[in-house]
Amino acid sequence: MKNFSQWFHDILEEAELMDARYPIKGMSVWLPRGFQIRKYTLKALQELLDKDHEEVLFPMLIPESELAKEAIHVKGFEEEVYWITKGGKRELNEQLALRPTSETSMYPMFSLWVRSHMDLPIKVYQTVNTFRYETKHTRPLIRVREITTFNETHTVHATEAEAEEEVNAGIEIYKNFFDELAIPYSISKRPEWDKFPGSEYTMAFDMIMPDGKTLQIGTVHNLGTTFAKTFDIKFENDEGEHEYAYQTCYGLSDRVIASLIAAHGDEKGLQLPPIVAPEQVIIIPIIFKQKEDIVLNFTDKLEQLLKDNGIRARQDKRDLRPGNKYYYWEKRGVPLRIEVGPRDIDNNSIVLNRRDTGDKEFIDYDEETIVDTVNEILDDITLQMKEKANKFQQEKTYSVDKLEQVKKTINKKGGIITCNWCGSTECGKDMEEKFDIDILGTQEAEVDGECINCQQKAQYKVLISKTY
Ligand code: P5A
Ligand code: ZN
Numbered sequence: 001m002k003n004f005s006q007w008f009h010d011i012l013e014e015a016e017l018m019d020a021r022y023p024i025k026g027m028s029v030w031l032p033r034g035f036q037i038r039k040y041t042l043k044a045l046q047e048l049l050d051k052d053h054e055e056v057l058f059p060m061l062i063p064e065s066e067l068a069k070e071a072i073h074v075k076g077f078e079e080e081v082y083w084i085t086k087g088g089k090r091e092l093n094e095q096l097a098l099r100p101t102s103e104t105s106m107y108p109m110f111s112l113w114v115r116s117h118m119d120l121p122i123k124v125y126q127t128v129n130t131f132r133y134e135t136k137h138t139r140p141l142i143r144v145r146e147i148t149t150f151n152e153t154h155t156v157h158a159t160e161a162e163a164e165e166e167v168n169a170g171i172e173i174y175k176n177f178f179d180e181l182a183i184p185y186s187i188s189k190r191p192e193w194d195k196f197p198g199s200e201y202t203m204a205f206d207m208i209m210p211d212g213k214t215l216q217i218g219t220v221h222n223l224g225t226t227f228a229k230t231f232d233i234k235f236e237n238d239e240g241e242h243e244y245a246y247q248t249c250y251g252l253s254d255r256v257i258a259s260l261i262a263a264h265g266d267e268k269g270l271q272l273p274p275i276v277a278p279e280q281v282i283i284i285p286i287i288f289k290q291k292e293d294i295v296l297n298f299t300d301k302l303e304q305l306l307k308d309n310g311i312r313a314r315q316d317k318r319d320l321r322p323g324n325k326y327y328y329w330e331k332r333g334v335p336l337r338i339e340v341g342p343r344d345i346d347n348n349s350i351v352l353n354r355r356d357t358g359d360k361e362f363i364d365y366d367e368e369t370i371v372d373t374v375n376e377i378l379d380d381i382t383l384q385m386k387e388k389a390n391k392f393q394q395e396k397t398y399s400v401d402k403l404e405q406v407k408k409t410i411n412k413k414g415g416i417i418t419c420n421w422c423g424s425t426e427c428g429k430d431m432e433e434k435f436d437i438d439i440l441g442t443q444e445a446e447v448d449g450e451c452i453n454c455q456q457k458a459q460y461k462v463l464i465s466k467t468y
Helices: 002-016 034-050 072-082 101-114 160-180 226-231 253-264 294-307 324-333 342-346 372-393 403-413 426-437
Strands: 061-063 082-087 090-098 122-131 144-158 186-189 202-208 215-225 235-237 242-246 245-250 283-284 313-316 334-342 349-354 359-362 397-399 416-421 436-442 458-467
Touching: 002 253, 034 122, 034 144, 034 160, 034 253, 072 101, 082 122, 101 122, 101 144, 101 226, 122 359, 144 160, 160 215, 160 245, 186 458, 202 253, 202 372, 202 436, 202 458, 215 226, 215 253, 215 342, 226 245, 253 372, 283 294, 294 313, 294 334, 294 342, 294 372, 324 334, 334 342, 334 372, 342 349, 349 372, 372 397, 403 416, 403 458, 416 436, 426 436, 426 458
Parallel strands: 283 313, 283 334, 397 416
Antiparallel strands: 061 090, 082 090, 122 144, 144 245, 186 202, 186 436, 202 215, 215 245, 235 242, 334 349, 349 359, 416 458, 436 458
């Protein structure tokens, strides 16, 4: 892929995912195909969240007085908030913010809900649109001003240990989720100056995009008691004393779809892991004059059989040359293609064609086993896609021990650099500026030796890259 940016822009249109021509910057239209991928993606996420969390829905508008309460939080978002100042022709008494995220919408309500330790923990999530007036270059799905798919989880706990546990649970959920989608990631603890405004600390997932820059695809925050103090979320403990609650929140966005597209797409177009593919199998009847009925009779039955067994199969009966249909569905990312012609039926065989490897396989057709065969291939496709994507992320992660190599390596190869770091804000910011890079965050590891930049004693293994 020579120019990822252009490729990404084109694929949204060519695979009919989104229409980016909406006349507001940073806002686009989900087309039916894109929306289906979004639907299956959310389904996978919700299945994971629903095991231990409940879905809720809060209003989109936040009164200024609530948004302004948590000083550090509001400072982090003040440049990005859209305001509603009028209802019809009348000025509102209090202006209303379009939620940039929902802490300040939810937590005043949490304050009402939490009375005793019996009310805890609270573990809820919602999937909503949020609005951020981003000033950096906007791009569909990657940096948008209306985040149309903001999945945010918010939890409240009686103890710090429980909140810590929930942070780990959140990380596990996201790991499983990204694994299911075959999206690779590196996890690190964001540096102090880049943590979520108002949080104790932020754990982030970053994926290396095809152009070598990383994209933050999810974050998990430990909020400590900061918001509880601001919004007065207190509970009565066993001894009858009032204590502030401990909170966490974590979130994902449209970026998940962007990373899905970016991780697997190629020159032929989109490539979708079966779990989110609107069509998992596309059946192409190869129709010749006179033999039409035989073929369609066969493919109709096959389509129905796969569908009855929970496989998202579809048949393309359009009056087009088979080659054009292959091209059409490859571009749209369908994982598996089945071709059936009159000669195949005579031989009692069908042709299977994998989108991931391009491998073509003739198999004997057996009604009894075809469902299992297709399911096995779909599982193998997921596995192969995952391995390939993970390999890319690993191969683009370089361990470096000399300062001169940092910039050189990143400029030449992109990806993520790991090296020793002292952990001081001053030193970190100095590196960011000197090399025009970003410190993603730190990972727990045994480190010996000195900081790559300032030669003080190293405390951490740090991840560095250029970012979106
Ligand atoms: C966690 C959920 C929060 O807002 N509050 C509730 C916390 N965290 S965050 O890091 O600010 O955002 C969560 C994730 O949303 C993605 N994201 C975006 N995606 C597209 N366009 C944007 N403008 C945008 N801003 C943030 C990131 O993946 C981020 O990790
Ligand atoms: Zn240092």
